Amino acid sequence: MLQSAIRQLRRSPGFAAFGVLILGLGIGSVVAIFSLVNALLLKPLPYPRGEQIVRVMTKIPKLGLRNNVSGPNWSDWHDQSKSFAALAHYSGGEMALTVGGKGVFSEIYLVSGEFLDVFEVEPKIGRRMDQRSAVVSHGFWQQHFGGSYSAIGQPLKLNQQIYTIAGVMPEGFQFPAKGSVWILDDRTVSQQNRSANNFRAVARLKEGTSLDAAQSEMDAIAARLADQYPGTNKDRDIGVIGVQEQLAAPYKSALTLLFAAASLILLIACANVSSLALARAQGRQCEFAVRASLGASSAVIVWQVILESLLLGLSSGAAGLLIATWALQALAGTLPSEIDWRVAGFAAVTATLASLLFGIYPAWRVSRIDLTSTLKAGGQKGMLGGGSGWFRRSLAIGQVALSLVMLCGSLLLIRSMDRLLRVDMGMDPNHVLVSYMHIPALKLEDHQAATRSFGEILRELRESPQVESASAIMGMPTGKYPSDGGYMIAGHPIPKDLNQLPEAGFRVNTPGFFATMRIPLKRGRDFTESDSYDKPFVAIINETLARRSFANADPIGQQIICGLDDPRPMTVVGVVGDVRHDGLSSQNKAELYMPYHQHPYHANELQLAIRAKGDPRPLAELVREIALRRNPDIAMNSITMESMIAESVAAPRFRSQLLIAMAALALILAAAGLYGVLAYLVSQRFSEFGLRIALGAGRADIVALVWREAGLILGIGFACGLALVAALGATVRSFLFGVEPSDPVSIGLSISVLSIAALLAAMVPTLLATKADPMVALRSE
Numbered sequence: 001m002l003q004s005a006i007r008q009l010r011r012s013p014g015f016a017a018f019g020v021l022i023l024g025l026g027i028g029s030v031v032a033i034f035s036l037v038n039a040l041l042l043k044p045l046p047y048p049r050g051e052q053i054v055r056v057m058t059k060i061p062k063l064g065l066r067n068n069v070s071g072p073n074w075s076d077w078h079d080q081s082k083s084f085a086a087l088a089h090y091s092g093g094e095m096a097l098t099v100g101g102k103g104v105f106s107e108i109y110l111v112s113g114e115f116l117d118v119f120e121v122e123p124k125i126g127r128r129m130d131q132r133s134a135v136v137s138h139g140f141w142q143q144h145f146g147g148s149y150s151a152i153g154q155p156l157k158l159n160q161q162i163y164t165i166a167g168v169m170p171e172g173f174q175f176p177a178k179g180s181v182w183i184l185d186d187r188t189v190s191q192q193n194r195s196a197n198n199f200r201a202v203a204r205l206k207e208g209t210s211l212d213a214a215q216s217e218m219d220a221i222a223a224r225l226a227d228q229y230p231g232t233n234k235d236r237d238i239g240v241i242g243v244q245e246q247l248a249a250p251y252k253s254a255l256t257l258l259f260a261a262a263s264l265i266l267l268i269a270c271a272n273v274s275s276l277a278l279a280r281a282q283g284r285q286c287e288f289a290v291r292a293s294l295g296a297s298s299a300v301i302v303w304q305v306i307l308e309s310l311l312l313g314l315s316s317g318a319a320g321l322l323i324a325t326w327a328l329q330a331l332a333g334t335l336p337s338e339i340d341w342r343v344a345g346f347a348a349v350t351a352t353l354a355s356l357l358f359g360i361y362p363a364w365r366v367s368r369i370d371l372t373s374t375l376k377a378g379g380q381k382g383m384l385g386g387g388s389g390w391f392r393r394s395l396a397i398g399q400v401a402l403s404l405v406m407l408c409g410s411l412l413l414i415r416s417m418d419r420l421l422r423v424d425m426g427m428d429p430n431h432v433l434v435s436y437m438h439i440p441a442l443k444l445e446d447h448q449a450a451t452r453s454f455g456e457i458l459r460e461l462r463e464s465p466q467v468e469s470a471s472a473i474m475g476m477p478t479g480k481y482p483s484d485g486g487y488m489i490a491g492h493p494i495p496k497d498l499n500q501l502p503e504a505g506f507r508v509n510t511p512g513f514f515a516t517m518r519i520p521l522k523r524g525r526d527f528t529e530s531d532s533y534d535k536p537f538v539a540i541i542n543e544t545l546a547r548r549s550f551a552n553a554d555p556i557g558q559q560i561i562c563g564l565d566d567p568r569p570m571t572v573v574g575v576v577g578d579v580r581h582d583g584l585s586s587q588n589k590a591e592l593y594m595p596y597h598q599h600p601y602h603a604n605e606l607q608l609a610i611r612a613k614g615d616p617r618p619l620a621e622l623v624r625e626i627a628l629r630r631n632p633d634i635a636m637n638s639i640t641m642e643s644m645i646a647e648s649v650a651a652p653r654f655r656s657q658l659l660i661a662m663a664a665l666a667l668i669l670a671a672a673g674l675y676g677v678l679a680y681l682v683s684q685r686f687s688e689f690g691l692r693i694a695l696g697a698g699r700a701d702i703v704a705l706v707w708r709e710a711g712l713i714l715g716i717g718f719a720c721g722l723a724l725v726a727a728l729g730a731t732v733r734s735f736l737f738g739v740e741p742s743d744p745v746s747i748g749l750s751i752s753v754l755s756i757a758a759l760l761a762a763m764v765p766t767l768l769a770t771k772a773d774p775m776v777a778l779r780s781e
Contacts, residue, residue, distance in 0.1 A: 019273045020316045022672070023354060025665060026269025027320025029262040031347045032327045037255050038342050041248040046172045048120040054211065055246045056087065056201040056218065059237035068197035070232070071189030073225065077201065077238070080221050083214035084203040086117035089189065090176070091199050094480060096438030096605065096635030097181065098157035099144050103635035105436065106140065107178045108158065110185035118204045119175065123167025126152045129184050133166035140180040141168045156181065157633065160442035176200075194232045195486075196563070202243065215240045231496060253734060254655055261409065261662045264402045266354065268669045271395040274358035275676050277309065278392060302363045309359025310352065317351025393713060396677040400717025400754065403663075403670035405724045407750035409732060410663035412739055413656040415746055419738030420649060426579040426588075427477065428518040431468075432641035433616035434476055435608040435623045440633050448533065450604035451596050453630055455529070458510060460626050461610060468613050471516040472596070472606040473509035476641075477581045478648040479607055483507075483564065487592060489549055490559035490569045504545055504590035505581055506564045508602045511595070514540075514576050516609045524556050524574030531595040538595060539570035542578050545590035562592055565601050570594065583648045585737050609641075616640050655735070671757040674713065678765035681709055689769050699770045706766045714758055718751060 044050050056077060058066045069077070074089045081087065092109035116128060129135045134156055145151035156163045163183060174180070189199065205214055218238040225233045324347070325339055437457075439450040454472055461470040475482045486501030488494060495501060511527040514520075522543060531538055539560055546555045559569040578588035596603035612619055620638035627634045646653075682689075689702050729741030739746070 015276060019276055019312050020319050022269050022272050023316035024319030024323055026266035027317055027350055028323030029265045030350055031320050031324035033259045033262045034346050035328060035343045040251045045244055052205040053243045054203050054205060055241050055243055056203050057239045059239035067200050069199050069201055070194045070197050071192035071199055072194040074199055074201055075190035076225055081217060083206060083209045083217050085206045086114040087203040088112045088115040088118050089199040089201050090115060098633045103633045105635050105637055106180045108181040109179055111182050112185055118202050121173055124170040126167030129166050131184055131186050132163060134163045134181050134183045135167040135169055136165055137169050137174055137180045138171040160440050194229060211240060258658055261659055264406055265662055265666050268399045268402050268666055270354050270358040271399050272669055272673045275392050275395050275673060277358060277362045305363040306359055309355045313351045313355025317347050321347045392677045392680055396674050396713045397717045399670040399673040400714060401720035403666045404718060404721030404750055404754055406663040406666040407753060408725050408746055410660045411746040411749055412736060412743060413659055416736045416739045417653060417656050420584050423584045426577050429641040429645055431612045431616050433610045433619045433638055434641050434644060435636055435638040437608055437634060437636045438605040441604040447600035447604050451600050454606055457626055466613055466619060468611040469516040470610045471510045471513040472608045473507055473513050474602050474606055475507045476607040477579050478583050478644050485563045487560055487562040490561060504592045507591060507593045508596050508599045509593055516611050519579055520577040522575045522577060527595040532597045537568045537570040537598050538573045540574040540576055540593040541572055542576055542591040544578050544588050546575050548590055565599055667757055671761040674758055675761040678710060678762050682765045682769045702769050703766055706769050710758060710762045
């Protein structure tokens with residue numbers, strides 16, 4: 001029977017090729033998205049018994065989980081908990097260090113002693129780190145030492161302190177994120193400020209301890225700490241969550257959307273192939289009737305049809321796997337993905353289910369064969385003539401509805417992205433080069449020397465004929481290294497619960513930053529070089545902070561206190577316009593700007609903002625030359641402000657582009673499906689059209705008949721599609737910016753585009769209908 005099924009497909013190479021192509025595109029879409037799901041959500045962590053590794057996090061009931069924890073709270077967690085085999089803290093991120101006499105930025109983390117125990121991992125080469133040594137990642141070892149064993153014992157300089165390389169971690173170990181260097185944290189964290197959440201915690205559950213049991217124990221610990229330290233721990237719970245789940249959380253909603261879109265494409269493809277299979281079965285009804293008359297049972301004939309569908313589906317699965325591989329190669333470097341046994345297995349299962357989905361109805365129709373009428377009709381009407389028309393219409397209606405959903409979704413994302421890119425950020429990002437720069441410093445005099453070096457570098461840059469202005473800040477808008485915290489207005493009562501303090505973003509910047517970025521100074525003055533460390537502290541606030549804390553008073557001259565690094569009150573000397581520091585889609589929030597000379601501990605790592613008179617990119621080499629001439633240990637990276645903003649919207653742009661491509665594919669498949677249905681219906685009514693023409697009907701009347709059929713399919717499809725769009729509105733709302741799911745422009749354009757596609761699809765069947773020969777119709781009757 002298998003050989004017979006293969007022969008049947010060989011006899012219809014056009015049907016087989018078209019079916020494999022259409023279904024392969026649908027399967028390829030789903031498999032490509034599933035490979036992303038697999039890599040980000042399903043693939044086990046690359047650590048022994050990774051399911052036992054958990055994140056322990058501060059939990060604020062009104063705001064949800066928060067990554068950070070204070071040192072004293074972590075110390076209490078560690079001492080009081082019994083559910084963990086190991087509990088470690090870590091802090092850090094991208095920092096500068098000197099390796100091989102060159103300053104570089106790298107992912108560096110200060111970790112507690114049980115950090116490696118949590119992951120049950122040991123260095124591949126060398127030993128664990130101690131108080132004066134570090135371990136490095138396999139990638140760092142390859143990049144800076146060429147994989148040479150002589151790296152062991154080599155020095156690394158971090159903030160003027162020397163650490164030697166004690167070991168190299170196994171390839172693939174990079175927790176957290178892209179960790180490259182791990183150093184033992186020698187600070188006594190239990191003696192730090194309980195309100196300063198500067199650490200993150202990771203743990204390994206004891207053998208036999210469940211996640212729920214650990215959560216129950218941490219709930220009890222949180223209650224004890226809230227009673228003991230109400231000022232900082234009131235309304236603060238503790239959350240225990242698997243690392244796998246926590247890492248996957250940011251991707252779940254986007255991948256769900258994309259997987260749903262790919263599934264719609266697969267359904268449209270199945271509808272197309274089902275329609276083709278039904279037409280093919282229509283042409284083979286005499287063959288089936290003859291088989292039945294020769295003794296073949298209905299079960300044998302049905303199994304033959306299903307087997308052919310399975311062969312076609314599995315061939316499409318192989319094609320889909322190939323298409324998915326090509327798509328993933330095109331996306332290489334954008335998102336992690338790979339074709340492994342899970343993806344291959346998913347492709348096989350999807351292909352099998354798709355085979356049944358598109359083959360089940362034709363097989364069912366075959367099972368209802370009417371031997372007598374089929375042989376008498378000579379295969380013209382018989383078994384499939386009566387019920388297949390409504391089924392093919394239903395398939396076309398479904399394709400139109402699903403395509404409308406896809407088009408609406410993609411247009412909503414396009415319009416959302418357009419609104420996002422048109423947002424006024426409160427500054428001018430054009431022609432600005434941003435140079436991340438770190439000057440090593442340890443003691444106060446080192447940090448003050450660093451601020452002087454920044455001042456000299458900026459002065460030299462301003463002298464360049466290519467530079468319009470130059471300044472620097474800690475916490476460039478849309479950039480890295482933001483800082484925030486609570487603040488108080490001097491003279492106002494201090495709340496008992498310090499968590500109730502209003503919060504603001506903390507920025508440390510040089511004079512001229514607002515002018516460089518063209519942020520309007522609304523009131524007062526800018527910082528000057530005379531705002532030094534030994535002078536009264538000053539600050540500049542933005543309009544949001546002014547409205548929030550000084551709604552009925554003049555903010556100029558008021559004093560404000562924050563917990564950045566110094567408790568001295570700062571006199572407000574200026575008010576500037578709001579800037580969307582956290583990205584285009586963020587809301588304006590309170591911002592507190594402070595002069596860099598008065599906060600030197602946060603001013604040895606700044607981002608230079610250099611406004612060029614033309615293209616800012618060539619200035620990167622000038623910045624590097626000026627900086628390294630002063631200090632070869634300076635680490636720096638340069639990027640244009642426009643590129644930074646583009647990177648901040650890379651995820652929604654990528655999501656939009658994928659959905660647009662899927663919508664275009666859905667539109668093509670739906671148009672092909674509509675063409676197939678209309679062509680089939682015209683062929684079924686060809687004699688009728690000839691008789692109508694013979695009886696005096698004009699060509700326009702025939703066109704109207706065909707278009708009435710197309711209009712009925714489109715009308716019902718649009719109604720069903722609009723109902724689906726309304727039902728899915730709440731699901732897609734979180735992906736939109738400045739656009740509602742019921743946006744009439746997106747819906748109107750979707751209907752227009754789909755109508756045009758339907759018009760093009762109907763042209764050939766309509767033309768064929770008008771060419772019906774009356775004489776042929778009369779002879780057949």
